[in-house]
Amino acid sequence: MGAVFLGVRHHSPACSRTVASAVAALRPAYVLVEGPSDVNDRLGELLLGHELPIAIHTSYRDEQRTRSSWSPFCDHSPEWIALTAGTEAGAEVRFIDLPAWHPAFDGWDNRYADAELRYADVTRRLCSEFAVDNPDALWDHLFEAAPDEDLAERLSAYFDLVRGDAEASERDQEREDYMASWVRAAVADAGERLVLVVTGGFHTAAVRRLAASGGTAWPEVPRRPDAASYLVPYSHKRLDAFTGYQSGMPSPGYYQLLWERGLAGAGQGLLEAVAQRLRKRRQPVSTADLIAARTLADGLAKLRGHDHPARVDVLDGLLGALVADDLTQPPPWTVRGPLQPGAHPVVVEMVAALSGERVGRLHADTPAPPLPGRVAAELAELGLDGAGPVRLELTGAPGRRASRVLHCLRLLGIPGFDRQSGPAGGADPVVVETWRLTPGGARLPALIEAAAYGATLPEAALAVLHERMPGADLPTLAGVLFDAALSGVPALPESVVDTLVAEVGRADDLAPLGGALGTVLALWRHDELFGLAGSPAAAAVLRVGVNRALWLAEAVRGGAAPAEPRRLAAVVAVRDTIRHAEHVLTVDRATAAAVTTRVAADAGVPPDLRGAATGLAWSLGTAPDPERTRAAVRDMAAPDTIGDWLAGLFCLAREEVLESDGVLGTLDELVGELTEAEFLIALPALRLAFGYFPPAERERIAERLLARRGLRGSGRGLVRPGRVDPLVVAEAMALEARVDARLAREGLA
Template identity: 65%
Template sequence: MTTTFIGVRHHSPACAQLVAETIERLNPAYVLIEGPADINGRLDELLLGHDLPVAIFSYDEGHASWTPFCDYSPEWVALTVGHAQGTDVRFIDLPAWHPAFEGRSNRYADAELRYAEVVERLCREFAADNVDTLWDHLFEADPDDIAERLAQYFDLVRGSAGADVSDAAREEYMASWIRAAAHNAGGRPVVVVTGGFHTPALRAMVASGSTDWPEIPKSSGASYLVPYSHQRLDAFTGYQSGMPSPEYYHRVWTDGLAKAADGLVESVVDRLRRRNQAVSTADLIAARTLSTGLARLRGHVHPVRTDVLDGLVSALVSEDLTQPPPWTRRGPLLPGAHPALVEMVAALGGDRVGRLHPATPAPPLVTAVLEELRTLDLDGEGRIGLDLTDPAAMTRSRVLHRLRVLKVPGFQRQTGPLTGADPVLEERWRLTPCDERVAALIEAAAFGGTLAEAAGGALQRRIPDASIDDLTGVLFDAALCGITTLSDDVITTLAERVRSASDVAALGVVLAGVLGLWRHDRLFGTARDPVLGAVIDVSATRILWLVEGLHSGPAPADTERLRAMVATRDAVVHAESVLTMRRDDVQGVARRIASDAKAPPDLRGAALGLGWALGELPDVERALRGMAAPDMLGDWLAGLFALAREDVLTSEHVVGVLDELVHAMTEAEFLIALPALRLAFAYFPPLERETIAERVLAHRGAPGSGRSLTRVTVDPLVVAEGMALDRRVDDLLVREGLA
């Protein structure tokens, strides 16, 4: 009896060819494959006749993992060829939810980082840019008789890197399967197909040990087949393992190296022409000639991937590249890449999407959601509007929001309320049927068995890493989804984060959002929620504590900080019943900030406005004259207007005093003050600005209408710049004695 080990690189056509040839030649009793052993009783599902790529999606509480296959994956070829030979085919790796896979979302994530040193040495020896170029040169360029080369390569790789704890557990488990198969093979061969990193260790581990079939660990999780895509397999989009450029290697598998090279050139040229990039027949001939020449120079019988790509760049890109070609490294394209590079990477990756056989089992969530979409007339195409005051429309809205939270494609919200304080009562959605919907629903089943449970689970998953303002978004998403089971948890976490937060702007977002839900959201069932009230109390207290300690000189008004002060004012005015602070305590804080010469001007104005809005009658005229410096006045007014705009409008003296202060400025001082003054008066809507203009005219005893003053067609900055120019001309005339 012999056991033949084939160490492979995942998704390598050359390795897949070797696997097929070996199984057909040996006709083994067992074919053992690196794959989830808990699927062994369901291998028939894999063989139903799917359009690849597909993946086994496995999930357990807190963990999800994919085991992807494409047509040229060595593991897939081992499964299908072994089955066609009548061989007993089995997966022999630990299930995806086992602790050995903790933190790994892809079973076939390569261990290349662990043997980077030996790969770098080999790349230097063979003048290769990276491991992908090296692999093509050593194996894909000449796939015949590569078994010995593969064994030497992986022996060298494994000799320089040890297995970590998780790999050791996996290898011990796989070795137990190999020993049992060899014992039960009845003298016939056994073929073992695993990632090349594991192969040297497995050879050494099977010499001794138990020959009993190993048990498969049990779990409350589940596994299902899902459609996959070449885009998700591509290293240029961040995929962690195997070969890059899946569409190119698919062509290598189906058509051979020579035709794959020609097809890649034609595909790139076609994509460029469709995007109105000029590519002539001469360019096409030059690209092919250069690719062939590079292949011969590099010792390749036919051009391989980098030969073709380098030839295309030489023929189609005449200017200097702002970044190295992406195939010289691993990872996605960087911003600003040349259009030709973008189309090359797109052509290499392709847009192939897998499709499952209709008889493929799916989790109950898929059937339930598809039926719910049909019942609610949400499975079509086009735009729909929903009146959120209508119970039936609210039901449809909640279903759509649950799908949005789960990132199920084909449901795009175009308009609707953005926060709990948003008075919008209508939503508009765009529905677009797509092939990826079923895959997304299968993967969503990892979060729960019903649509509501799954959406709640997805929101729950966002909590640990969310910032405090993101947590407010989670809370509002829960309200939109009609999910109340996670709200207490979100709010508890939110309150804890608020107590230690130091970002006033972020706290303002939290307070405004939660206050809106507490005040207005009878639609979503959160109005007057006592737990929300607790967050309002903590947020308002924290904001006041932080702003009282802020000290700086004159600076542009901070609009985000002012929004936090507005939210604090609204909390005191509208939610005083849930605050532990008394109103006179808040007024005391406001008085201290307003009189603090070290506080930023906008914050001093906001503090005075806060006290005014809460019922105090401050000496606004005195405060105005104290902040009349051109570099402070506009910012101070921005704070005052943000917090007490209505009080300013009803005051008899503020506009008059302000007019006197501005009128007394020199032209140079006015130019300094103007940008901040414009920002400050932007807090008043057009009708209120007309009212202010009327009061200025009345204060000066001048005829005219406020409307005519606020309807100038020239930008005030242009007017101010013209005035400054006139002043400089006057000064020049005086200096030259021409006045």
């Protein structure tokens, strides 16, 4: 007899009612639904009796990364109604679209993303004609808030209008050709019975036209060996356009109420949900406020031609009754897209109420990939399947094993595993980790989706780390190496180090190079925790890194500038590498000292780096001549350079400075010679420089200064933090001096 075509908007209750009515009236032989055809042989899994929303999650790997796609369903999704109602009516139900991994879906995380951008001009004109703010309000006005009489005909007219003469992309054409081939085959097989075709409204007219001619053989279902599809629990929040989902409908919590209670019940339910959320957060909402909101909503509904308040009517009524402040941005239901930062707190709660709290749950018999089960067993074995804090000793094998499992889960983004403290960069001497475990319903769907990366935790973590490597800069590569060590993944460290060798040799900035060098050195040294001690590849990074860092240090220019802590940390990494790994380097201490001597004497080099070069040579055993040191300090004695130079020196040679009286004595003399104005200029950098000394060492310095003045007493009182910031005192003194000078100039002294 042929086919009946129904165009729908994804997740629309009005469209779902139309589909249900059509199935009941037509009793079709086939119900063909826009959905991934490669799961047709597993449709029984969808019908096990889940609590919606759920989604078909499809994953596959290409040369660069793991890709994922979701085909979500909720109670009011037309595709879900077609599937369930068609099955109950005895029809053969089939998904007829290309698989989610197909190139036609490249760049789409969500199969049911609407094609609205392609017919924006039409909907903009319709919005103007019906005096509504956006396509969502237009849809509610025309369909969700309108009577069901002639609904199918109105939907068809609407979709024909918005598609119009719009030229579909090659990807759309490929999908529509494929869906039409299923229609032709089903019509041929159905004989005297009808075929019902349910597709997104943008595609309906094209599929109808293409199905009118062509072959009638059943189409071949494309297959990809590395693609896998599983059902996952979904949530209304993930379905909501206000949180960034590219769905056909925003506010799934509201439309769930509309599906269950009808238009009048949905409006009342939304009012109640908003009031409850606000009261839980101690926002005042009185009965009078709710009466005012309901009165406004009713009035707006009548003004807009609705029998009962629609979604926007209720929201505008709530806004008018509960928000007296000026809004800094338009209400989110008047535009399309995620809620923007800075939104009014009441508006935030209104949007949350629109989303709803519903989270799907899979039937116990639903097939799952291997990873979730293996993770559950491993967590139970390690005693990590509960809730609360966990403390791990990394020096023992049980603690390291548990830590690696938790780090793999962290890399995969599995919720409920929050690291509170632990080693932060390889060189960190911390050997204890603390975590907080928080089991929850989001863990299972995250594990099912993470199974796209591998069947075991190390395999999946390895894939995640590999994805971070292409095009990564030095800090990122160093972070990948450290994460690889923490998670204990196989094979990755050597490959990352090989990449690091190449990137280190091309580095053009001392600061990130130093960060990578410090990370690799720490991993190379500490075999007990990370298992990379003595690695030849890591030694290659150290060798190339020290050579490159010394070369870059000589190339830095800039004159006077604030001390750069990351640049100084890079020189520290060079120092530590020479101290602990000199036997694998091509640079010895004498060569490094010669380079630093040149840098220290170069007036074009920033003061902090000149000081660091002096400190590097000193810390490597090249003791400076006392007279030359005094001369160097005096050479950098300008108020805008002395503090930065000392920051570099103290960062690299703090202990050496403490054991020598020359630098501190000369510095004491110079500071004493500064005027108040000069001291104010120098003070911030001086404070930064002396911040490299811990409190006990600052106390020793204070005692030396007392002794130089022939004074007795403890230095503790001089370094104990005062009630007023010394910088504030200095600025106040400078202000007083300027006031005195002005008074004297005006003869008022």
